[in-house]
Amino acid sequence: MSETIEQKCIAKGVKLTDQRKIIAKVMSDANDHPNVDELYNRVSKIDSKISIATVYRTVKLFEESGILTKHEFKGGKARYEELNESHHDHLIDVKSGEIIEFVDEEIEKLQKKVAEKYGYDLVDHKLELYGVKKKS
Amino acid sequence: MSETIEQKCIAKGVKLTDQRKIIAKVMSDANDHPNVDELYNRVSKIDSKISIATVYRTVKLFEESGILTKHEFKGGKARYEELNESHHDHLIDVKSGEIIEFVDEEIEKLQKKVAEKYGYDLVDHKLELYGVKKKS
DNA sequence: GTAGATGCAAAGTATTTGCGACAAG
DNA sequence: CTTGTCGCAAATACTTTGCATCTAC
Numbered sequence: 001m002s003e004t005i006e007q008k009c010i011a012k013g014v015k016l017t018d019q020r021k022i023i024a025k026v027m028s029d030a031n032d033h034p035n036v037d038e039l040y041n042r043v044s045k046i047d048s049k050i051s052i053a054t055v056y057r058t059v060k061l062f063e064e065s066g067i068l069t070k071h072e073f074k075g076g077k078a079r080y081e082e083l084n085e086s087h088h089d090h091l092i093d094v095k096s097g098e099i100i101e102f103v104d105e106e107i108e109k110l111q112k113k114v115a116e117k118y119g120y121d122l123v124d125h126k127l128e129l130y131g132v133k134k135k136s
Numbered sequence: 137m138s139e140t141i142e143q144k145c146i147a148k149g150v151k152l153t154d155q156r157k158i159i160a161k162v163m164s165d166a167n168d169h170p171n172v173d174e175l176y177n178r179v180s181k182i183d184s185k186i187s188i189a190t191v192y193r194t195v196k197l198f199e200e201s202g203i204l205t206k207h208e209f210k211g212g213k214a215r216y217e218e219l220n221e222s223h224h225d226h227l228i229d230v231k232s233g234e235i236i237e238f239v240d241e242e243i244e245k246l247q248k249k250v251a252e253k254y255g256y257d258l259v260d261h262k263l264e265l266y267g268v269k270k271k272s
Numbered sequence: 273g274t275a276g277a278t279g280c281a282a283a284g285t286a287t288t289t290g291c292g293a294c295a296a297g
Numbered sequence: 298c299t300t301g302t303c304g305c306a307a308a309t310a311c312t313t314t315g316c317a318t319c320t321a322c
Binding site: 273274277285287288289295296 | 316
């Protein structure tokens, strides 16, 4: 296991309040990609007095600190997930909404090559695949 | 040159009102990826009485009819562009906002392969590269 | 002790919708 | 004619913010 979100906050000099600790824990425990509403629901079960404004402020802060990453999948609300060493992209089941994480080194390399070709250094990228389960 | 947006509307049985003709023309003439505000501005110069609600309704209708495609680039408003036979992805200059269109057959193939690998048929995908211009 | 965080409600954005008037086919 | 569209303003959905209070360090 690598660093916890709390540890990352300390490393980055982010002040750890009770609210932030709870949000950090909920995000650490999440195996999915919750949106702010879902996150607020989970957090509320632990401390019902936390306001949604704090949740918004915190995910934004964590994102700016490189602790969380934000996804804006098609037509939905912004979703967050913990950012860690292993980069991956997403395959989204358009029927069920299920999200599969995948890595493809070859695609990564090609992306860099495309950027190079146009005279750019790649600083970020977004790759989302939308699919339907095969009958087979 | 291929079909105009107007022709596509007729082909798809979309009723052609004056407002829609104007929006169709502005989108056909656009070489960029305007958001609704920008589109509304351009349209207003031709007919100042068109309301923004109509612009929203029309881009949505055109998108559902497969005439326009919607992009939700990072942190911005939804942008639209005409959908035509040549599929492409986008490389966005994070400093200037400039958008470069590119095609990479190899990446396309690999995406399909990844979907296959997880038992999915690819129905759609989104690939956006964000880069900064190289000094050199 | 002090700078920064929180809760609340109000304010912003972006987009959608109800409704009566109007126009395309 | 009749069904669908338009303009308007109000409503909605998501997110941000001002301010007084509170808290981590």
